[in-house]
Amino acid sequence: MTNTKQNLSAKKEITWCPGCTNFLILESVKQALANLIDSGKYKQTDFVMTTDIGCNSKIYDYLNLSGICGLHGRSIAAGFGIKLGNPKLNVISFIGDGGAYDEGISHFIHTLRYNEDMTIVVHDNQGFSLTTGQPTATSQQGYKSKASPDGEKYRPLNPIKLALASNAGFIARCNARDIKHTAEILERAIKHKGCSFVEIIQDCLIFNTEISNKDSLMYKIKDNKDKKHAEELADEWDYNSKKGKIPIGIIYQED
Numbered sequence: 001m002t003n004t005k006q007n008l009s010a011k012k013e014i015t016w017c018p019g020c021t022n023f024l025i026l027e028s029v030k031q032a033l034a035n036l037i038d039s040g041k042y043k044q045t046d047f048v049m050t051t052d053i054g055c056n057s058k059i060y061d062y063l064n065l066s067g068i069c070g071l072h073g074r075s076i077a078a079g080f081g082i083k084l085g086n087p088k089l090n091v092i093s094f095i096g097d098g099g100a101y102d103e104g105i106s107h108f109i110h111t112l113r114y115n116e117d118m119t120i121v122v123h124d125n126q127g128f129s130l131t132t133g134q135p136t137a138t139s140q141q142g143y144k145s146k147a148s149p150d151g152e153k154y155r156p157l158n159p160i161k162l163a164l165a166s167n168a169g170f171i172a173r174c175n176a177r178d179i180k181h182t183a184e185i186l187e188r189a190i191k192h193k194g195c196s197f198v199e200i201i202q203d204c205l206i207f208n209t210e211i212s213n214k215d216s217l218m219y220k221i222k223d224n225k226d227k228k229h230a231e232e233l234a235d236e237w238d239y240n241s242k243k244g245k246i247p248i249g250i251i252y253q254e255d
């Protein structure tokens, strides 16, 4: 590990389940930040993170950055507030699909609309994992859990389409298992001037495993700046099944 990556690692015991895909996301984040810091254009203290509550948000304890660990669904709101208070900081808001697309969906939509220069990273495992797998807005219809014993009634929302409808200027999707690619996209998202949204598809190893292992559906796309094409790319996967193709990369970027 480089010194920069070591400095980004907090010395806390990691309590994610063994093999959790959050380890991979943590590694991608450290890689992206280390590249930016090693370029000489950023210092570690230029970055600040926000999280809320959830398995994803334990990253707050493992990443050696200042920040706020707030209420569930409020990571983006806290990040937006920090950015308004000190625009010089590079804010990264980590949040789960439950926090971003259920509990705090209004913050997600409006922060994209306001286009403040910050980065939203959604760890999307298609379920509320920390609280034992209740369905979220991106869980597939029919998903059986303790909270939905007869199967989830509703069709999932497509966060990429929602981001496009919210006039987001940077929308990307990543596969948590592809550390190198995720690190590259995170780096580009942080460098983007305006609000950037990175949706990371991750498997939870314990809950909603029937929607896991979609790697063979995923394929990398070229950077796209055309809104119509972005809509077509967003339509390729509806989050509801393991059918279709799942485009990975920068789905839309507007300068």
Ligand SMILES: Cc1ncc(C[n+]2csc(CCOP(=O)(O)OP(=O)(O)O)c2C)c(N)n1
Binding pocket: 053, 054, 055, 056, 057, 071, 072, 073, 095, 096, 097, 098, 099, 100, 103, 123, 125, 127, 128, 129, 130, 131, 136
């Ligand atoms: C305001 C509020 N609502 C609900 C909860 C209960 N709660 C804590 S974590 C969590 C689930 C988190 O799911 P998600 O945001 O998808 O993150 P994951 O655990 O899947 O990473 C819930 C419902 C809470 N702590 N606070």
